[in-house]
Amino acid sequence: MAGPALPDGAALRAAAAELWDGAEFREERYLALSLVGHRRYATWPDPTWTPLFRHWIVTGAWWDFTDEIASRRIGPLLRAHPAELTPLLRAWATDPDRWLRRTAVICQLGSGPATDLDLLCEAIDANLGTPTSSSARASGGRCVSTRASIRSGCGSSSPPAPACRRCPGARRSSTSGNDHRIALVGAGVELGVYTFADVSLDPGGVGPAQRLREVVEEIALADEVGLDVFGVGEHHRPDYGASAPAIILAAAAERSSRIRLTSAVTVLSSDEPVRVFQQFATLDLLSGGRAEIMAGRGSFTESFPLFGYDLADYDELFAEKLDLLLALRDGGPVTWSGRHRAALRDQEVHPRPLQDPLPVWVAVGGNPHSVVRAGTLGLPLALAIIGGEPERFAPLARLYREALGRAGHAEQPFSLNVHGFVADTSQRAGDVYYPAHSEVMNRIGRERGWGPTNRRTFDAQVGLRGAYAVGSPEQVAEKILFQHELFGHWRTLIQLAIGSVPHREALRAIELLGTEVAPLVRAEVARRAAATASA
Numbered sequence: 458m459a460g461p462a463l464p465d466g467a468a469l470r471a472a473a474a475e476l477w478d479g480a481e482f483r484e485e486r487y488l489a490l491s492l493v494g495h496r497r498y499a500t501w502p503d504p505t506w507t508p509l510f511r512h513w514i515v516t517g518a519w520w521d522f523t524d525e526i527a528s529r530r531i532g533p534l535l536r537a538h539p540a541e542l543t544p545l546l547r548a549w550a551t552d553p554d555r556w557l558r559r560t561a562v563i564c565q566l567g568s569g570p571a572t573d574l575d576l577l578c579e580a581i582d583a584n585l586g587t588p589t590s591s592s593a594r595a596s597g598g599r600c601v602s603t604r605a606s607i608r609s610g611c612g613s614s615s616p617p618a619p620a621c622r623r624c625p626g627a628r629r630s631s632t633s634g635n636d637h638r639i640a641l642v643g644a645g646v647e648l649g650v651y652t653f654a655d656v657s658l659d660p661g662g663v664g665p666a667q668r669l670r671e672v673v674e675e676i677a678l679a680d681e682v683g684l685d686v687f688g689v690g691e692h693h694r695p696d697y698g699a700s701a702p703a704i705i706l707a708a709a710a711e712r713s714s715r716i717r718l719t720s721a722v723t724v725l726s727s728d729e730p731v732r733v734f735q736q737f738a739t740l741d742l743l744s745g746g747r748a749e750i751m752a753g754r755g756s757f758t759e760s761f762p763l764f765g766y767d768l769a770d771y772d773e774l775f776a777e778k779l780d781l782l783l784a785l786r787d788g789g790p791v792t793w794s795g796r797h798r799a800a801l802r803d804q805e806v807h808p809r810p811l812q813d814p815l816p817v818w819v820a821v822g823g824n825p826h827s828v829v830r831a832g833t834l835g836l837p838l839a840l841a842i843i844g845g846e847p848e849r850f851a852p853l854a855r856l857y858r859e860a861l862g863r864a865g866h867a868e869q870p871f872s873l874n875v876h877g878f879v880a881d882t883s884q885r886a887g888d889v890y891y892p893a894h895s896e897v898m899n900r901i902g903r904e905r906g907w908g909p910t911n912r913r914t915f916d917a918q919v920g921l922r923g924a925y926a927v928g929s930p931e932q933v934a935e936k937i938l939f940q941h942e943l944f945g946h947w948r949t950l951i952q953l954a955i956g957s958v959p960h961r962e963a964l965r966a967i968e969l970l971g972t973e974v975a976p977l978v979r980a981e982v983a984r985r986a987a988a989t990a991s992a
Contacts, residue, residue: 462497463498466501469492469493469498469501473489473492473493476488476489480908481908482909483908484913486517490522502534503538504534504538506530507531507542514527514557514560515556515557520823520844521845524563524845525845526560527566528564546561546576547579550579550580562577566852566856567852646947647948647949648686648948648950649716649949650951650952650967651687651689651690652675652688652952653692653699654672654689655954656698658696665698669698671960672689672698672699673712675960675963676709676712676716677712677713679970679971680714680715682967682968682970686718686948686950687709687716688720688751689705689719689720690702690720690722691723691724691728691760692757703736704736706740707740710740716747717749719748719749719818720749720751720752721751721874721950722752723752724753724760725753725775726766726774727774728760729798730778730779730781730782731785731806733750734785738810738815741815742810742811748816750815752817752818752819753775753821754827777796777798782817786814787814788809788813790803818836819836819837820841822841823840823850825856832859832861832864833860834864835869837871839872839873839950840873842875844924845924847873847940854945854946871946871948872947873940874950875950875952876927877927877936877951877952878926878927878951879929879930879970879973880962880965881965883927883932886928886929887915887916890927891915893955921936922939926951930977933974934974937978941978941982953966
């Protein structure tokens, strides 16, 4: 960082505060965070800085800012000054501000053996059932398996506590049900595409009828060029056409023969698990055993009032409905009861899928307990990274694998879901993707209070350590391989057709991804695996 050094902590604090409060663009706030974290000043902050960090968390009010401050500012302060920070974080865990509560939960990410398990469990317990938590509560009271699963994910040597039947963590191991996929884990890598079927809000633009047909064509091409999976994400907004992914995927099943077809995601919290299972079982039959469900809580909330659900039950709905979905997947007469749906008693559900069982993934956006939940259940994990530095998310991969091991499960498939685009040259990729991507991000940003983005921010995310897989085939392959070194994951899904990206450009990107990027990635992953095996 060029320029004269700041003389002391007071000057550093003043400079960072001025950058933050005077910011017109997000980049200026990123600069404030970078200034405080610069190696020259990194040891200067002490507990007296927590009011400033609190102000940044509350006014930043989004994932990138909160997660940076939580893991790189508050976490180190907690480890260095536990007496001062512990009571503060206990208070933040119950604060009305959701971002302070999130900080209390995630600030110990990456602490390893230094994790204060009691503080972590208290923070999660305090947020059971809130929209910002991912705690495994499926009943009105506290469930002992929540604490047990957190302790297992954090590396405690204590055996898991007995779990109640109502908690999803108490379900029988699902490892055996994924044996047909586990054989592939570590043996290679899958590449695929996902979309929300973006439509234009302009009267003369691409409408739902045209866009849905385009999506089917894109899936057919992805199958033709050898990609492994295509996902369609459920949304209930005017700017997306995919409110019923299973129907779109069923249409594509008749245009494809090999590619796997998955939701990305099914908003299970506001859906009906019996119908979800039946729809994807039907898709599995139509496609010859290629269907998957990627179940998530949803980053958009329009479906909750649409289907009559209360956002206050955000996580409880997901935990309960995931429990029912897995019971239905197990087969046989199902007896089940919960708070948010009528009970089932010795009910058979038909049709049954070809795959036994039907693959069910858990999709997460970075919450540690969501990761632990997936590992405790022995379910495949899909981690969405759509901004920031992917390296910050790497501890979640370790946490997931630790949770799998503690619960007695074999290794499971693990996917990264990212934004990206491929063109013949890096310049072409950026020029095509940036206008559409920035329009979508700024539109959503206005709804959520983000500052505007710009080309400089976009280009930074395109760099090797950024989140976007955008560029020439060689550059995108390099990005995927770099992330593979960080996460050791099995699948990469790229959201190519965002916003107004022209259909012809999306088709070319799919062609390049399948014919040029995928061979480069698969060859290098195979080479690395062979080198490791012979070492």
